Amino acid sequence: MATESLITDPALVSVLQSAAQARQQSLAILDLLEEYHARNAQEESLEDQLALSKQQKILNAHLAQLRGLNRNAIMGVRSTKQATAEARQEIDSLHLQLQNLYYEQRHLRGEITGCENYEHKYTQLPMIPTEDFLAQHPEHTSSSDHDLTIARIQDELAARQALDEQRKLLQAKKDGLVKETNAKKEELAKLDADIEKWIGGQESVRKTFEAREAKIAEAKEKEAAEREREG
Secondary structure: OHHHHHOOOHHHHHHHHHHHHHHHHHHHHHHHHHHHHHOOOOOOOHHHHHHHHHHHHHHHHHHHHHHHHHHHHHHHHHHHHHHHHHHHHHHHHHHHHHHHHHHHHHHHHHHHHHHHHOOOHHHHOOOOOHHHHHHHOHHHOOOOHHHHHHHHHHHHHHHHHHHHHHHHHHHHHHHHHHHHHHHHHHHHHHHHHHHHHHHHHHHHHHHHHHHHHHHHHHHHHHHHHHHHHHO
8 A cells, every 4th residue: 555655647556456456356266266176176167167267358358458558658658768868858958058158147247347347548538527528518418428428538539639730730830930940041051151252252352452561561661761871
């Protein structure tokens, strides 16, 4: 009873019931044979043979039913094993997928953490404070942090582009002044050369004039000396 109470599967219960009926029928046949031996009958009567044949047919019917149930039970066990194996494979596949999802989740969380801790270049830009930007551009007061940051970066870009244009204009102006200065330096250099040349010519005239004056003075001195001797 304890074993039978543990079995609840309908197919197995029917097998046990059929086995119990076959056992009872076998015991009934044994009882019948013992009765024949107890009577010390030399030969079985026709009635006894018919009764024994009937009991054997009933036993054969129970055994046939038991074999059929046993075959069905074996097929059911095979089917159950196959279903269990397929279910186990499916569970293993689902477990593997779950592990892959876990690893992917951990990887994505690592990527998210890396992105959150990444030192973006825009954080190093010397942008104007948010309060000053909103004071200059009140249309962004209700913007989200993302949109506000993009607007501030664009404003910084526009300011830098304007400064770059001013730098280019000043550089062009500087280049023009440098070119003009170099031209004037060349002109002054040429003028200095002309002046040096003119001064050099004046020095030659001066030396010629001084030599002439010296000759005149020498001639006068000679003339005066002669007059003194004559006198």
